[in-house]
Amino acid sequence: MYQALAYDLQQALKTVEQAFVFVSLCSITRRPSSGGQPVVSSSGWVDTNPTDYTTVAGLQNIPCMLAMHSTFRADASATVRTPTEYTEKGDRTVLLDGWFGLTYTNPILQRDLATVDGIVYEIMAVEDDSQHILTRLAVRFYNK
Secondary structure, eight states, X not given: OHHHHHHHHHHHHHHHHXXXXXXXXXXXXXXXXXXXXXXXXXXXXXXXXXXXXXXXXXXXXXXXXXXXXXXXXXXXXXXXXXXXXXXXXXXEEEEESSOOOTTSSSOOOTTOEEEETTEEEEEEEXXXXXXXXXXXXXXXXXXX
16 A cells, blocks of 8 residues: 555656646755854844855756745734834745755755745755655745
8 A cells, every 4th residue: 555655646746747837946055064153134134145155066946836835823924114124024835846855965954045036035944755856945035
């Protein structure tokens, strides 16, 4: 029974892959391991245009699709108003057409940034499928 379920799941993932739903491109940049903590603004938002991040070989222009991050949190998207600025925050999910798990030659890490269609996202979580076909990212964006 397990083999049949695994085969059905693999076929479903391959069908998604072939259905041309991956209409966007994702590129990954990485903070150097010696860089310490990410730079944050006075409001506590992560700097999404850091100068010390570099592109990651093999993780550029990955076909992907964006979806809303389905959470039951009231703060999944919000506008923060401070005396000096308005800042928007939102959570999304990115489905990548490829497997980039921890045993991949150059895996995607939570300290990385993902750029999809020109918008930079902070990676909050990386989840790869058991069939080694797709990877899902939980990402967060900030706009000022």
